[in-house]
Amino acid sequence: MSGGGAGMSGGEGMAIVPGMTELTRPYWDAAAEGRLVIRECRGCGRLQHPPVPACPACHGADFGWREASGEGAVYSYTIIRHATHAALADAIPYVVALVELAEGPRLVTGITGCPPESVTVGMPVRAAFRRVTDEVTLPYFEPA
Ligand SMILES: [Zn+2]
Numbered sequence: 001m002s003g004g005g006a007g008m009s010g011g012e013g014m015a016i017v018p019g020m021t022e023l024t025r026p027y028w029d030a031a032a033e034g035r036l037v038i039r040e041c042r043g044c045g046r047l048q049h050p051p052v053p054a055c056p057a058c059h060g061a062d063f064g065w066r067e068a069s070g071e072g073a074v075y076s077y078t079i080i081r082h083a084t085h086a087a088l089a090d091a092i093p094y095v096v097a098l099v100e101l102a103e104g105p106r107l108v109t110g111i112t113g114c115p116p117e118s119v120t121v122g123m124p125v126r127a128a129f130r131r132v133t134d135e136v137t138l139p140y141f142e143p144a
Pocket residue numbers: 041042043044045046055056057058059060
C-alpha cells in the first residue's frame with residue numbers, strides 16, 4: 001500500500017467508487033485481495049480490459065480471468081488540477097494515467113506515490129491497492 005504520497009493516497013472519502021456489474025465483479029473481488037486480474041478470452045487468448053460482453057477479436061463469449069503481474073508503464077497521463085467531484089477536492093492535483101500493463105492491455109488508473117510533476121510517459125509503474133469502502137478496493141499505480 002502507499003502512504004504519504006501525492007494524489008489519491010490520502011484519507012477516507014476521496015475516491016469515486018466505480019460502478020460494479022456482474023461483468024466487472026471478479027476484477028473488484030481480486031482487487032480487494034490485492035490482486036490485479038485481466039479478463040482472458042478462452043477462444044483466442046486475447047486479454048481485454050475493461051471487460052466487454054463479447055471478445056472484440058473472435059466474438060467469443062467464453063472468458064476466464066488471468067492474474068496480471070501488476071507491472072506496466074505509463075502510456076499517457078494528465079494532471080488533474082480542478083476537482084470534477086466534491087469528493088476529490090482534497091486530492092488535487094492528482095494524476096490520471098493510461099497504464100500499459102506488461103501483459104498488453106491498457107487501463108485508466110491513478111498514479112500515486114510521487115509528485116504529479118514527476119510522472120513521465122514510459123515511466124515504469126507497479127500496481128498498488130487502496131481500500132476505499134468495505135466492498136471496493138481501488139487499484140492504482142506507483143513508481144516501480
Ligand atoms: Zn477471443
